[in-house]
Amino acid sequence: MSEGERRLCAIMFSDMVGYTSLSERNESLAMELLEEHRKLIRPFFPKHNGREIKTIGDAFLVEFASALEAVRCAFDIQQSLHELNASRPMEKKIQLRIGIHLGDVIHSQNDVYGDAVNVASRIEPLAQTGGICVSQQVYDHIRNKTEFPLTSLGKKELKNIGEKIEVFSVVLPWEKGSGNQQVRDSRRIAVMPLLNIAQDQKDEYFADGMTEELISAVSKVPELSVISRTSVMQYKNQNKDVYEISSKLNVGTLLEGSVRRAGNRVRIAVQLIDANNDKHLWAENYDRNLEDVFAIQSEIAQSVAESLKMRLFDEQKERIGQAPTLDAQAHDLYLKGLSHMHQLTEEDYMTAIAYFERAIERDPRYALPYAQIAEAYNYLGFFEMISSKEALSKAEKMATKALELDDLLAEAHLSMASVLNGGWNFGEAIREVQRALELNPNLAEAHLSLAYDYHWSWQSDKGLPEIQKALELDPLSTHIMQSAATWYLYTGQPDKAVELYNKVLELDSAHAFSRGNLGLCYAKKGMYEAGIQEIKKGIEMSKEFHPGRYSDLAYAFAKAGKREEARKVISELLRHYEEQHVGAAAIAYAYASVGDKEKAFEWLETAYREHSGYLRSVAVDFGFEDLHSDPQFLAFLKKMGLIP
Numbered sequence: 001m002s003e004g005e006r007r008l009c010a011i012m013f014s015d016m017v018g019y020t021s022l023s024e025r026n027e028s029l030a031m032e033l034l035e036e037h038r039k040l041i042r043p044f045f046p047k048h049n050g051r052e053i054k055t056i057g058d059a060f061l062v063e064f065a066s067a068l069e070a071v072r073c074a075f076d077i078q079q080s081l082h083e084l085n086a087s088r089p090m091e092k093k094i095q096l097r098i099g100i101h102l103g104d105v106i107h108s109q110n111d112v113y114g115d116a117v118n119v120a121s122r123i124e125p126l127a128q129t130g131g132i133c134v135s136q137q138v139y140d141h142i143r144n145k146t147e148f149p150l151t152s153l154g155k156k157e158l159k160n161i162g163e164k165i166e167v168f169s170v171v172l173p174w175e176k177g178s179g180n181q182q183v184r185d186s187r188r189i190a191v192m193p194l195l196n197i198a199q200d201q202k203d204e205y206f207a208d209g210m211t212e213e214l215i216s217a218v219s220k221v222p223e224l225s226v227i228s229r230t231s232v233m234q235y236k237n238q239n240k241d242v243y244e245i246s247s248k249l250n251v252g253t254l255l256e257g258s259v260r261r262a263g264n265r266v267r268i269a270v271q272l273i274d275a276n277n278d279k280h281l282w283a284e285n286y287d288r289n290l291e292d293v294f295a296i297q298s299e300i301a302q303s304v305a306e307s308l309k310m311r312l313f314d315e316q317k318e319r320i321g322q323a324p325t326l327d328a329q330a331h332d333l334y335l336k337g338l339s340h341m342h343q344l345t346e347e348d349y350m351t352a353i354a355y356f357e358r359a360i361e362r363d364p365r366y367a368l369p370y371a372q373i374a375e376a377y378n379y380l381g382f383f384e385m386i387s388s389k390e391a392l393s394k395a396e397k398m399a400t401k402a403l404e405l406d407d408l409l410a411e412a413h414l415s416m417a418s419v420l421n422g423g424w425n426f427g428e429a430i431r432e433v434q435r436a437l438e439l440n441p442n443l444a445e446a447h448l449s450l451a452y453d454y455h456w457s458w459q460s461d462k463g464l465p466e467i468q469k470a471l472e473l474d475p476l477s478t479h480i481m482q483s484a485a486t487w488y489l490y491t492g493q494p495d496k497a498v499e500l501y502n503k504v505l506e507l508d509s510a511h512a513f514s515r516g517n518l519g520l521c522y523a524k525k526g527m528y529e530a531g532i533q534e535i536k537k538g539i540e541m542s543k544e545f546h547p548g549r550y551s552d553l554a555y556a557f558a559k560a561g562k563r564e565e566a567r568k569v570i571s572e573l574l575r576h577y578e579e580q581h582v583g584a585a586a587i588a589y590a591y592a593s594v595g596d597k598e599k600a601f602e603w604l605e606t607a608y609r610e611h612s613g614y615l616r617s618v619a620v621d622f623g624f625e626d627l628h629s630d631p632q633f634l635a636f637l638k639k640m641g642l643i644p
Contacts, residue, residue, distance in 0.1 A: 009063050010070035010102045010138065011112070012050070013120040014041070014077070016058040017095040017129045018271075021283040025258060025269040026197070029091070034058055037094045040084070041077050048073035053112055061120075063112060067102045067134075067141040071170065074098045074132045075148065082130060082174055089237075091195060091258075099124030102137040115161065122158035123167055129242060129278035132170040139168045148172070184252035184276060189304070190227040190245065191215045193236040194268075195258040207259045208233075209331055210268070216324070217301040218255065219442040224304075226442040227251060228474035246275035249475060253281075255304060264289055268296055272307050282307040325359075325366040333359035334369050341376065341479075344513045345543050346385040349376045367409050370402035374415035381422055381613035384547050384582045388613040392422045410440035417449060422613050424641050426457045444473040448483050456616050457642070460491045478504045482514045490620060494521040512541035516549045519556065524622065528560035545576055547583030548614070554590035555623050566594050585614040589623040600624075601632055608640070615640060 016037060023030040038055070045052050045062055048069040053061040064070035078096065085093040101123060103116030119135055127133040134142075139150055149171040155164040191214045196207035212229055219226045227249050235245060242254060257270030271283035282303060286296045325331050337355030340348040353376050356369035374395040381391030396419045402412035417432035430453045436446040447470040451463035467484050474480040485500035501518040504511050516538025523531030535553045542549065550573050557566035570590045577583050588603035607615055618624055619642045627633040637643045 006104055006106050006114075008102070008104055009065060009112075009116070010067040010100055011105065011116045011120040012060070012062040012064065012070050012074060012098060012100050013117075013124045014060045014062075014074075014096050014098045015124050017097060017278065018280065019058040021269075021271050021280060022091075024283070024285055026091075033092065033094055037096075040080065040094070041096075044073050044076050044080075048076070053110075059121075061112070061117065063105070067100070067138045068145050070100050071132070071134065071138065071142055071148070074100060075170070075172070078130055078132060078172060082172075085130075085241075090240075090256075095129045097124050097127040097129065098132045099127060099134075100132065100138050101135040102141060119158060119161060119165060122161060123156075123165075125279075126153060126156065126167055126277075127169065131172065134168050134170060136166040136168070139166075184246060184250060185225070186252035186274065186276070187223055188225045188227075188249075188251040189218065189253040189255060190232050190249050190251045191218055192232055192245070192254055192256040194256075197258045197260045206261050206328070206332075208236075209328070209335055210259050212335060213324075213331075214255070214300060218304055219440055221301055221304065224442070225473065228442070228444045228477060228480075230477035230479065231474045234476045242273060242275050242278045250472065252276055255300075266296075268300075270300055272304060324368055325363045327363040327366070330359040330362035330366050330369075333362065334366070334372070337369065337372060341372065344379070344383070345546075346380065347543055349380050349385070352376050365405055367402045367405040367412055370398045370405065371409065371411040371415040374398035374402065375411075375418060378415070378418035378422060378613070382616075384584070384586060384612060384614055385544075387582060387610070388422070389611050391613065392419065392611065395419050395422065408439055410436040410443050410446060413439065414443065414446050414449060417453070421453065421456070421616050422611075424616060426453065426616075426641065429453055430457070442473055444470040444477070444480055447473065448480060448487075451487055452483075455487060455491060455620055458619070460620075463487065463491070476507070478508050478511060478514070481507075482511065482517070485514070486517060489517065489521055489524065490617070490622065494524045497521050498525075510541060512538045512543075512549075514538075515541055516552060520552045523552075523556040523559055528556060531556045532560065545580075547573060547576065547586035550576075551586040551589040551593070551623065555593040558593040558595070563594055566590070570594070584610055585612040585618070589621065592624045592627055595626060597627060597630065600627060601636070604636060608636070616642075619643070 016034065019030060019034065041060070042052065048064065049066070050062045050064045050070065050073055053063055064073065078098065081094055081096060085095065099120045101116050101119040103114065103119065105112040105114040105116045123133045123135055133153070143150065150168040151171055153167045153169055155166045157164055191211060194207045194211045196204050215226060215229050218224060231249060245254065246252065252275050254273045254275050255270060256273065257268060260267045266288060268286045272281040273279070274281055284303065288296060333355050337352040337359065340352035340355070353373050356373045359366055359369040377391040377395035377398070380386045381388040381395070395415070399412065399415040399419050402409060403416060406412060413432050413436035417429045417436065420429035420432060430450065433446055433450045433453060436443060437450070440446070447466040451466035451470070454460060454463040467487055470480050471484055481500050481504045485497040485504070488500065489497035498518060498521045501514045501521065504514040505518070516535050519531040519534025519538060522534060532553070535549065535556055539549050539553065550569055554566045554569040557569065570587065573583055573587045573590055577587060584603050584607035588600050588607055591603060592600040619637050634643065
């Protein structure tokens with residue numbers, strides 16, 4: 001080829017995604033992947049009559065005589081890497097963006113120059129991770145000659161290029177959405193599980209704890225909608241790409257990174273990613289002493305806000321910077337306790353309480369464990385697993401202490417709302433939940449609680465937006481899903497409830513509560529035999545005797561016309577009551593189901609004297625529907641304060 005020769009050719013420019021930030025976090029791994037990437041893709045160039053001009057760091061500049069061959073080469077490269085990456089963890093994926101333009105170039109000293117080179121390099125960043133973008137000129141040459149669909153990204157202003165150029169994306173077979181990808185709200189953000197890259201794998205808990213605290217810190221940024229911990233932890237050690245995660249969680253932004261702890265030092269590397277185009281918005285490394293971790297979390301949260309063009313006031317920055325505890329072991333015990341919450345068994349709640357109490361022993365001023373102990377006792381009392389009076393007394397003590405320690409803690413107000421509900425102070429409970437949401441609009445549990453508060457006080461229409469918001473904030477949480485399903489069941493929407501219970505069981509086939517309530521849905525829909533079988537399965541799967549599940553079985557038997565079987569279930573409930581002295585509301589429910597109003601009212605009065613936590617739902621529970629028009633029942637509701 002003559003020196004200074006000008007000719008028309010296709011220029012392909014490729015670039016490794018995230019190489020610079022990876023180099024900052026792990027230089028040796030970055031170099032290893034760079035060399036592997038070069039060995040992998042070089043054989044594709046001659047196969048498609050391409051000529052490698054040069055490498056520029058992690059980028060390749062390649063010349064082709066044909067635009068079609070350039071695109072086919074790019075496709076083969078991306079297909080090969082797509083297959084390779086499918087079996088690799090995120091940190092070891094090799095991901096490219098490729099840009100292709102057709103135009104005049106000048107050859108000089110084994111290099112090429114001209115606008116064609118500049119345009120190709122400017123188009124490349126517009127491609128999605130693992131994608132290919134081409135110019136209008138390439139599109140004109142290949143549109144009737146290739147099997148790949150192309151979709152226009154519109155006319156783009158490219159740096160140092162005089163006029164706008166229309167850019168097209170090559171729609172690859174494995175890409176989801178086929179060019180019609182939904183643009184998601186950038187202010188909906190998921191803080192992904194931090195990768196533990198310490199040599200000691202015992203520090204895994206530290207990475208998980210940092211993830212939890214980052215979620216908490218970022219949640220304090222106004223206007224951000226932050227996905228809850230239970231949903232993002234589903235992706236821990238999972239090989240999922242940005243598109244799949246953003247689609248599943250419906251987020252426009254991801255915060256991801258790694259943590260390495262060594263002695264009294266900690267190194268945290270984080271990056272903020274625009275999930276709509278897989279572009280890095282911001283990245284930073286923090287190398288500090290261990291006691292500075294909460295300051296790091298505050299800095300990260302503020303950087304996220306700045307990157308998403310949000311202004312923080314001084315008081316908001318102060319709240320973000322507040323550390324819940326400076327005792328790492330106390331925090332670790334708190335996280336262990338959280339893992340046992342919402343399994344809906346007495347054993348798990350008691351285990352959670354034990355962990356929270358140990359956290360308090362280490363740091364008596366750590367407010368969160370007090371709030372969670374209150375929540376655990378509230379659940380124990382509501383489901384009549386222990387004495388409701390005892391549970392309410394302990395819950396009130398813990399919730400009060402949490403508020404004394406931190407009146408700005410949303411979880412503390414939420415636990416006090418549960419106490420007020422248990423005390424049948426429904427109006428005050430709603431105000432407490434609303435205060436919790438003022439402090440943290442991203443607390444899915446609070447939206448869920450408010451939906452139930454509205455339901456119990458005959459305002460179910462107000463609850464639907466809260467249920468939907470809870471599911472948006474924590475879309476993969478089995479606890480949120482089963483609670484939402486139960487709300488749908490008791491607001492007369494069993495089909496929606498069935499859909500959600502089945503999702504729970506797909507994620508956790510051993511979820512006994514959802515199995516039993518799925519059966520209750522079937523019974524409500526008139527599918528009595530199927531309902532009875534599912535409720536029985538739920539009982540068999542349970543670790544312990546649960547009065548509510550037995551009363552549900554009595555209901556299903558009664559509706560199926562099997563009154564004798566229902567009576568046998570009532571006998572089991574009575575025997576349990578004699579032994580444990582809990583379950584009076586469940587017995588009233590069972591008697592109401594079989595039409596024995598006298599016994600139902602007798603046991604409702606017993607439940608009232610014992611201050612049963614479950615009574616807060618009696619006005620809207622379909623198990624008592626045969627009593628709803630009875631003046632004695634209306635008088636009972638009035639006595640409880642459920643009606644004026």
